Amino acid sequence: MDRSTALQDIPKHFDPGSVEEKWYDFWKENGFFHSEPDDRESYTVVIPPPNVTGVLHMGHMLNNTIQDVLVRRARMRGKNACWVPGTDHASIATEAKVVQKLRKEGITKADLTREEFLEHAWEWTEEHGGIILQQLQKLGASCDWERTRFTLEDDLYESVIDCFIELYNRGYIYRGKRMINWDPEAQTALSDEEVIHREEQSKLYHVRYRIKNSDRWVTIATTRPETILADTGVCVNPGDERYRELIGETAIIPMVEREVPVIADDYVDMEYGTGCLKITPAHDENDYQIGQKHDLEIIDMLKPDGTLSETAEYYVGEDRFKARELIIADLQERNQLVDVEEMTNKVGYSERTDAVIEPRLSLQWFCRMDKLSRPAHENVMNDTIQFYPAKFKNSYNHWMENIRDWCISRQLWWGQRIPAWYYGDGRDDYVIARTKEEALEKAREKTGDPSLAGSDIHQDEDVLDTWFSSWLWPITVFDGIREPDNEEINYYYPTDDLVTAPEIMFFWVARMIIAGYEFRGEKPFSNVYYTGIVRDSQRRKMSKSLGNSPDPIKLMEEYGADGVRVGMLFSSPAGNDLLFEEQLCEQGRNFANKIWNAFRFLSMNKQEDTEYSRDLDIDKTNLVDRWMLSRLHETIAGINKDMESFRINEALHKIYSLIWDDFCDWYIELIKADEPGTDIPEQRLARGLNFFEELMKLLHPFMPFITEEVWQHIRPRKTEEAMIVASWPAFDQSAVSAEDQALFSKIQRIISAVRNIRAEFKLSPNDNIDLLISAGDEQTARALRNNEWIFQKLQHIDTLEIRVDLAKPETSASAVVEGTEIFVPLKGFVDLDKERERIRKEIDRLQGFLKSIEGKLNNDGFVNNAPEEVVQRERDKKADTETNLEKLRGILRELE
RNA sequence: GGGCGAUUAACUCAGCGGUUUAGAGUGCUUCCCUUACAAGGAAGAAGUCGCAGGUUCGAAUCCUGCAUCGCCCA
Numbered sequence: 001m002d003r004s005t006a007l008q009d010i011p012k013h014f015d016p017g018s019v020e021e022k023w024y025d026f027w028k029e030n031g032f033f034h035s036e037p038d039d040r041e042s043y044t045v046v047i048p049p050p051n052v053t054g055v056l057h058m059g060h061m062l063n064n065t066i067q068d069v070l071v072r073r074a075r076m077r078g079k080n081a082c083w084v085p086g087t088d089h090a091s092i093a094t095e096a097k098v099v100q101k102l103r104k105e106g107i108t109k110a111d112l113t114r115e116e117f118l119e120h121a122w123e124w125t126e127e128h129g130g131i132i133l134q135q136l137q138k139l140g141a142s143c144d145w146e147r148t149r150f151t152l153e154d155d156l157y158e159s160v161i162d163c164f165i166e167l168y169n170r171g172y173i174y175r176g177k178r179m180i181n182w183d184p185e186a187q188t189a190l191s192d193e194e195v196i197h198r199e200e201q202s203k204l205y206h207v208r209y210r211i212k213n214s215d216r217w218v219t220i221a222t223t224r225p226e227t228i229l230a231d232t233g234v235c236v237n238p239g240d241e242r243y244r245e246l247i248g249e250t251a252i253i254p255m256v257e258r259e260v261p262v263i264a265d266d267y268v269d270m271e272y273g274t275g276c277l278k279i280t281p282a283h284d285e286n287d288y289q290i291g292q293k294h295d296l297e298i299i300d301m302l303k304p305d306g307t308l309s310e311t312a313e314y315y316v317g318e319d320r321f322k323a324r325e326l327i328i329a330d331l332q333e334r335n336q337l338v339d340v341e342e343m344t345n346k347v348g349y350s351e352r353t354d355a356v357i358e359p360r361l362s363l364q365w366f367c368r369m370d371k372l373s374r375p376a377h378e379n380v381m382n383d384t385i386q387f388y389p390a391k392f393k394n395s396y397n398h399w400m401e402n403i404r405d406w407c408i409s410r411q412l413w414w415g416q417r418i419p420a421w422y423y424g425d426g427r428d429d430y431v432i433a434r435t436k437e438e439a440l441e442k443a444r445e446k447t448g449d450p451s452l453a454g455s456d457i458h459q460d461e462d463v464l465d466t467w468f469s470s471w472l473w474p475i476t477v478f479d480g481i482r483e484p485d486n487e488e489i490n491y492y493y494p495t496d497d498l499v500t501a502p503e504i505m506f507f508w509v510a511r512m513i514i515a516g517y518e519f520r521g522e523k524p525f526s527n528v529y530y531t532g533i534v535r536d537s538q539r540r541k542m543s544k545s546l547g548n549s550p551d552p553i554k555l556m557e558e559y560g561a562d563g564v565r566v567g568m569l570f571s572s573p574a575g576n577d578l579l580f581e582e583q584l585c586e587q588g589r590n591f592a593n594k595i596w597n598a599f600r601f602l603s604m605n606k607q608e609d610t611e612y613s614r615d616l617d618i619d620k621t622n623l624v625d626r627w628m629l630s631r632l633h634e635t636i637a638g639i640n641k642d643m644e645s646f647r648i649n650e651a652l653h654k655i656y657s658l659i660w661d662d663f664c665d666w667y668i669e670l671i672k673a674d675e676p677g678t679d680i681p682e683q684r685l686a687r688g689l690n691f692f693e694e695l696m697k698l699l700h701p702f703m704p705f706i707t708e709e710v711w712q713h714i715r716p717r718k719t720e721e722a723m724i725v726a727s728w729p730a731f732d733q734s735a736v737s738a739e740d741q742a743l744f745s746k747i748q749r750i751i752s753a754v755r756n757i758r759a760e761f762k763l764s765p766n767d768n769i770d771l772l773i774s775a776g777d778e779q780t781a782r783a784l785r786n787n788e789w790i791f792q793k794l795q796h797i798d799t800l801e802i803r804v805d806l807a808k809p810e811t812s813a814s815a816v817v818e819g820t821e822i823f824v825p826l827k828g829f830v831d832l833d834k835e836r837e838r839i840r841k842e843i844d845r846l847q848g849f850l851k852s853i854e855g856k857l858n859n860d861g862f863v864n865n866a867p868e869e870v871v872q873r874e875r876d877k878k879a880d881t882e883t884n885l886e887k888l889r890g891i892l893r894e895l896e
Numbered sequence: 897g898g899g900c901g902a903u904u905a906a907c908u909c910a911g912c913g914g915u916u917u918a919g920a921g922u923g924c925u926u927c928c929c930u931u932a933c934a935a936g937g938a939a940g941a942a943g944u945c946g947c948a949g950g951u952u953c954g955a956a957u958c959c960u961g962c963a964u965c966g967c968c969c970a
Contacts, residue, residue, distance in 0.1 A: 013935070197970085346970090394900060395968055402969080502968085539966080570909085570921075576901090577966085579908060583922060590935045601932030647912075653920075668932075676931040752939085758927095759939040765930055796930090845917085852917050861953035862915095870915055870954095877916075 010603060014596035016560025016589075019709045024137055027708075032075075032724050033142045035082035037491035043074035043081045044495035046474050046525075047143065048508070049088035052150060053097055053128045056135035058534040058542050058568075058580055059501060061552050065565045066531060067499045068141050069648060072701035074496075075142070076728040082492055083142060084477045085133055086149035089125075091466045092186050092352040095414040098124050114413050114461075121414050125152075135553060140561050140704045142724070149477045151469045152415070159481035160416045160469045161434060163519065168432050172372055173408075175420070175427070177363045179285045180407050181348065184306030184320075185355035188411040189364050191465060192404060193506050195348040195357050202347070204273055206339035207331055209234060212250040212259060218243070219338055221273025223345055224283075225331065226323040229256055229312045230301040233279035235290060238264035240275055254336050255327070256313050263294045273341075285359050302358060304411075320358070363427070365409040365418060365462075373403050375517035376510060385513060388529045388646040392502060399506050408465045415463030423447060423457045430460075471511035474498075474524040481519060495525045502530040529646050532577040534568075539579065555585060562703035563589035569652050569702065591656060592706045595699075598664050599710040602688055605673070605680040612686040612715070619687065623787050624670045626737060627744040628691055631662050633735040639698060640731060655698045663695060666748070670793055689714055694729050743783055746818055750784075751794050753815035757824050760838060761813055761831070768798045769824050774806035776819040776883065784820075814839065814891045819883045821891070832895060839892050843885060850881045 027033060035042075045067055050060060067083060075081035098121045099109050109117060133148065149156060167173045181190040205225045208217040218234060234251045236243035247264045260279075267290060268277050281291030282300040291298060301312035308315050308323050314330075315323040331337040348357035377400040379385050380393060387393050409418060421439035422430045423446075431446055433439035436454060444452050475481055480489030494516070500509060509528055516524030534542050534549075542549035556564050559582075566588030568578075606612070618625040635658045642651035671688045673680050680688070693714060700707040700723055711723035754771065763769065771791060775781035785802045792800065808814060812825040813835055856862045856874050863871055 010932095012933070391900065398899065398969065505968090533967090576909090581908070581922090584908085586935080587921060590933095593935050594933065597933035597936085599932085604932070642912095645912075650910080650912085653910080657920085664933085665937085672931060678931085680931095755938055756940085762927080765928065765938075849917055856915085856954070859953055863953080865953050866915080873915080 010600045012597070012600075014560070014593050014706060016562060016592065016705060017557065020138070020140070020561055020705045023705055023708045024140065027142065027722070027724055028137075028145065030719055030722070032722065033083075033144050034146050035080055035144050037487055038080055040078065040080040042492055042496075043071070043079035044492045045071055045083045045497055045499070046477055046495055047083065047085045048498075048500045048504070049086045049149075049151065049470060049473065050132045051090040051093055052087040052125055052130065052132075053090070053094055054087075054132050056132050056552050058549050058552060059531075060132070060136070061139060061564065062531050062534055062568045062578070063499055063501065064136055064139055064141050065568050066529065066648060067497075068139070068565075068704070069569070069701040070497055070499070070643075071142055072704060072724070073643060073728065075724065076697065076700065076726060078727065081142075082144055082147070084147045084149065085136070085141070085143035085145060086147075086473075086477065087129060087133065087151070088466060088470055089150065089152040089415060091410055091412050091415040091463060092183075092188065094121065094125070095412050096186060096353060098414070117413050138553065138556055138561060139565070142704070147477065151466070151473070151476075155479060155482060156469065156472075156476045157416050159472060159476045159479070160464065161419050162481050163472060163515070164416075164419060164464065164468075165432055165434065166519075167367065167372075172368045173365060174368065175363065175365050175430070177361060177427075178366070178407075179288045179359050180362050180364055181350075182304070182358045182360035182362065183350040183353055183355050184302075184304065184358055185350060185353040186412070187304045189360075189362060189407050189409060190350060190357070191407050191467070193467075194351040196351050197346040197348050199344050199346055202343060202345050204341040204343045204345075205328065205331075205337060206274055206341065207254065207278075208336050208338050209251040209253060209278075211246065211262075212252055214249075216246075218246055218251055218262065218276055219274045220276045220278040221341070222278055223343075224324070225327050226308075226315075226320055227280045227283045227301070228254060228278060228327065229308070229314060230280045230282050230299040231258070231260060231278045232281060232291065232297040232299055233260045233294065234262045235265050235268050235277045235279050235294075236262065237266060237268040237270045237275065239266075240268075240270050243276060254331060254334060261294075261296075263290075263296075265290055265293070282361050283359055288359075288361065298361065300361065302360070306355075306358060364407050365420075365464075367406040367408050367468075369403045369405055369514075372518060373400055373510075373514050376400070376513035379517070379523055380513065385523050385525065386527050388527060392505060392528075392530055395502075396505060396510060399510065406465075408468045409460075409462045410465055411461075412463050413461075415466060416469060418460040418462050418464060420460040421457045422460070423452060467507050467511060470508060471515040472519070474512060474516065475519060484520075489520075493520060494523050497527045497529060498525045499529045499531060501533065503533070505530070527646070534580050535577050536580065539577075542580065550580075550582065555582070559585040559589040560592055560705070562592050562705050566591055566652065566656075566703060569649055588703075591660070592703065594660055594664060595703075595706055595710065598659070598668060598692065599713065601668065602685065602692060603713065605685050607679065607682070610682060612682065612689050614690065614693075614715070616683060616686045616690060619683075623740060623744055623747075624667065624790065625687060626740045628662065628667050629735050630737045630741050631658060632691065632694055632729075633732050634741075636698065636729050636731045637736075652702050655695070655702070659695050659699065663691065667691065670790060672793070674793075696723065697726050697729055700724070700726070743787075746820070747784070747787060747790055749817045750820065750822055751791065753817050753822050754795055754824065757813045757815065757822075760834070761826060766796060768796045770799045771795065771797050771801070772806050772809065772812075772823040772825070773800075773802040774808075774821040774823070775802065775804050778804050780820060808891060808894055810894075814888075816842075816884045816887045816891075819880060819887070821887050836892065836895050839888055839895065843888050843892065846881055846885050846888070850878065850885065853878045853881065 071081050071083045101124065102120060164173065181192065181195045183190050202223055204221050204223055206219050206221050207225060207228065208219040210217055220234060231253045236247065246262045249262045250259050251262050252259055267286065268275065279287045279290055279296060281288045281296055281298045299311060301308055302320065303309045306320050308318055310316055315326050318326065328337065350357055380387065380396055419434055420430045420432055421443065423443045431439050431442035433442055439457055440452060440454060443457055444450050472481060474493065474495050478489040478492050479486055480493060512524045516522060536542055536548040540548055564585045567585035570584050570587065618629050620626065635654050638654050639651040671680055671684050696707045696711050708723040750773065758765065773784060775784060781802055781804045788800060788802065791797060808823050809825045812823045815822045853874055857878060
């Protein structure tokens, strides 16, 4: 057949764009992603649901690539793999986006009813929602799209409400007035986890308060002088000599001229500021505690939007930060501002809106966590659920040990509405019910007033924290709350692996574990793999607001999805941050190209009308076949072990190296046709193809597209024989031969030594040389002689002689490999100085090596204490090195 | 303030049970369009493994302290 035609048929470069969509559709349309319960063992992963209106970023790329690797490998191993995709309604973020969009249209949220607003929100969600899931398909994510869920769809909504009611009935949910984190921008309460503390440069203001009926003053220090207007006490440490006489006196708050007591409490740090603390119970958590203890008045001076209310008396209607400036000026004017100190302190910001958080006393719904969290705490500490890397157990433990009640109500509309119905203004004038009818009935019962009408009760306006729905995710995607004994939940739960970012360990992972034990009595997953954070070359976290993140879609267009996947995985061991560089994707693309060309080469050699056997054994008489098989199985074992311990990048490195370094650089070179221009003999090619197929299987989870593409080209396949469902190669210990590997490695080293001689003496690879190999013993000589063809194949050689104790020809370049001498006669062109220099350098290196070995062996402690095996190894090394040195010295003598 | 982690070649990172005078990719130098692949091949240079102690026969690896950087929590 005409070889040049075959060459033209297959392009020189792999073009990912032309195959990715084709194979993705093929997999999807043939149901390879879909799972139904059956007899096989299940392997389940639930996706960490991204925000419904979110856009794919590099963190998602990393995270979902890893999930896909796990899922694809499990599928190939014959498990019933199920990867459930979906999105999260992200109350605050989505509501903020909708509000913003409406504002552009001249509509404010206040103009709308709840129902109207929700209509807009759903519209927005349907328009922008799920883009991110589309984008994941480009990456190759093998999710079961028929199972796509959204946290706000009806049955998930219902399940969340059920759980609220259940927890309320079990006594875990309560309503209370407590200090909470208030986001004045979103105008809602937040949980502690949603507050980000940032250290900043700020000012500590020293302000003096007059003591009533005296000419004395007391100086307090504060970073938030505007809250002075709501002060209801001044506090000092009881052990503080400076202020002892002031305790019990009355201080006068500046501006408002309020009279407040000077109290004593150990809480006050004498070293901090002036050692004298102003107390504002309504606007600071600690102040609130002290206020409660000492029965201080609570004065709330802020409106929900962060402006000052009438209660403040001054600066009413001004924003809190503007008020701060104003009061500083006024205090200065009154001569009450005595000092301004530069300092750093931590300021809390809203995780979603980035507004400065106001601690605020507010009536909210809480979930009591101490008892609820106990099984979740224990079962991570005792490794029933394993964290990768395990170091994250420490922070989990710390959080669990200091767990605080969870504020679960949000003053928003986008989310599951709290099923509490009020019939009066009293704090306990409510009932918990699924429907208005049920609520009315309960309210009548509770009040004993049968005349209560529907118009007398109203439902709580607030919704639940988004995480209060996503903590049920591994259960609700299988409808395990409403139908706790359904076939799917029983089959898929507990799920297997969860892949997520350490940032949401408390928000989400910990809470899922809590919910899993509470509602299913069982863990939600067995392993949690924490990915690193993707950063840019300046170590900044990649984010949309910084604009330092490449567009993943463009990246995939440029390097191919496989290339980007490899790029992401290459330098991302679990839990370590990865500095993303496009170069990594380039490396991935180049690897795809290498594979493509290996495939191209093998294909070029195929004869039309020939069916290459799939189950042909290796040629047992051929060292190269035995070596390749041995390396293959060694790698299978290594990858399996790496994957079990979630060392995914290590596994990828292993298959990368096996394909590139072993298969392409050596195996293919050695199966090439003996005569240029002719094709590889059938059986030899069949064996090469078989090896290549095994390599493609091992690579498939990492690079799904190119592997499927070449797999389908190698032979005609039926649909059910697709790469995606090919069997993962089984490890066979008997295929691994240390002996074959050692011999082949020796041959490789001899060839490298010859190449080095060529390079040093400027011989072109095409120049024919004579090669003399002088083995130290007959056994080695015979082994090498049996494989003469390998030297002939990889080097242009006129005459090759392999014997024991060959004499060094004059004017030749030499090298010694593992006691075997190599001579390349240079026909008078040898630069003797250069050759002597080469040999001396090698002697120096070996002498240094020998010295370090002798150091060990001359040490009695080592010889007596180290394991015999280790000592023997050193002895062998010493003997080998001495032999090599002796031979090199002999060579040098002849040169001098 | 408490905790966790990092510090290895010019750059980005591996190095899991202690033992080939430390590995990969990129970059660099030299040579090569050799029967697939220049997005490639061959050869090579390049590191007292942050600092100081300690344990040990032996430490990049374990322990302690310090320095610098990062993250988490209060």
